[in-house]
Amino acid sequence: MSNYEKVKIGNATLYLGDCREILPTLEKMDAIVSDPPYGIGFQHNGGGRSLVPCCTDKIIGDDQAFEPQFLFDALPKKRNGGVGNILLFGANYYAKRLPDGGEWMVWDKIPRCGAKDSFRDAEFMWSSVKTPRTIFRHQWKGLIREGEEASAKQKRVHVSQKPVALMMWCIDSLIVPLGGTVCDPFMGSGSTGVAALRSGRQFIGIEIDKKHFDTACERITKEQGVFAAS
Numbered sequence: 001m002s003n004y005e006k007v008k009i010g011n012a013t014l015y016l017g018d019c020r021e022i023l024p025t026l027e028k029m030d031a032i033v034s035d036p037p038y039g040i041g042f043q044h045n046g047g048g049r050s051l052v053p054c055c056t057d058k059i060i061g062d063d064q065a066f067e068p069q070f071l072f073d074a075l076p077k078k079r080n081g082g083v084g085n086i087l088l089f090g091a092n093y094y095a096k097r098l099p100d101g102g103e104w105m106v107w108d109k110i111p112r113c114g115a116k117d118s119f120r121d122a123e124f125m126w127s128s129v130k131t132p133r134t135i136f137r138h139q140w141k142g143l144i145r146e147g148e149e150a151s152a153k154q155k156r157v158h159v160s161q162k163p164v165a166l167m168m169w170c171i172d173s174l175i176v177p178l179g180g181t182v183c184d185p186f187m188g189s190g191s192t193g194v195a196a197l198r199s200g201r202q203f204i205g206i207e208i209d210k211k212h213f214d215t216a217c218e219r220i221t222k223e224q225g226v227f228a229a230s
């Protein structure tokens, strides 16, 4: 008996379950773009609490150091034997466990913080694909946000939610072919999925927390204007 639930929504297939169990059972995909639990709780307080200001939601898995190898194994290898197309957030927290080469990228959140402001002004990503475009600027400080998520009607749906515009830029930087498949094994509220579908790719998402899985299903259904089918 399978230990997960699978839902097909248009060009997206979403799994509710543990990506460490589900990913090895899937066909190899064109790219992985993901924002995994970084082990922040593990590194800084040991208690698994999220340190994101004004949020009390705990992120499952954030109480352990992150080991990325199983993600590399899910991708077809490059001709030179290197890891396939992958872009990972929070990679500065597990840099020692990344392969040689690749590219560091920055999301500049341009918050213009005051001295007492605890908001981070940047996030770092690691990509296996070399690109000349390594900085993305997009304002994102608590409730001060630009882009589609800035609207008062767009409430924050995940403690670690990423802007759709940022995720579209990440997918483009990996040069995923149109119609190709992007996978986010730690999809949270589905921001990578919305970005993949909007930019003409197929999407596979996995999420272990039912609350976030339901949010992702809702956003991905809305994005495509279709109904879910099990």
Ligand SMILES: C[S@@+](CC[C@H](N)C(=O)[O-])C[C@H]1O[C@@H](n2cnc3c(N)ncnc32)[C@H](O)[C@@H]1O
Pocket (backbone or CB within 6 Å): 017, 018, 019, 020, 035, 036, 037, 059, 060, 061, 158, 160, 161, 162, 163, 185, 186, 187, 188, 189, 190, 191, 192, 206, 207, 208, 209, 212
């Ligand atoms: C940093 S958040 C991703 C947020 C996402 N970028 C967004 O925009 O909403 C990481 C997500 O991975 C999920 N997660 C943790 N361990 C997992 C696992 N083993 N399998 C699948 N999902 C997992 C957590 O529940 C959390 O929602």
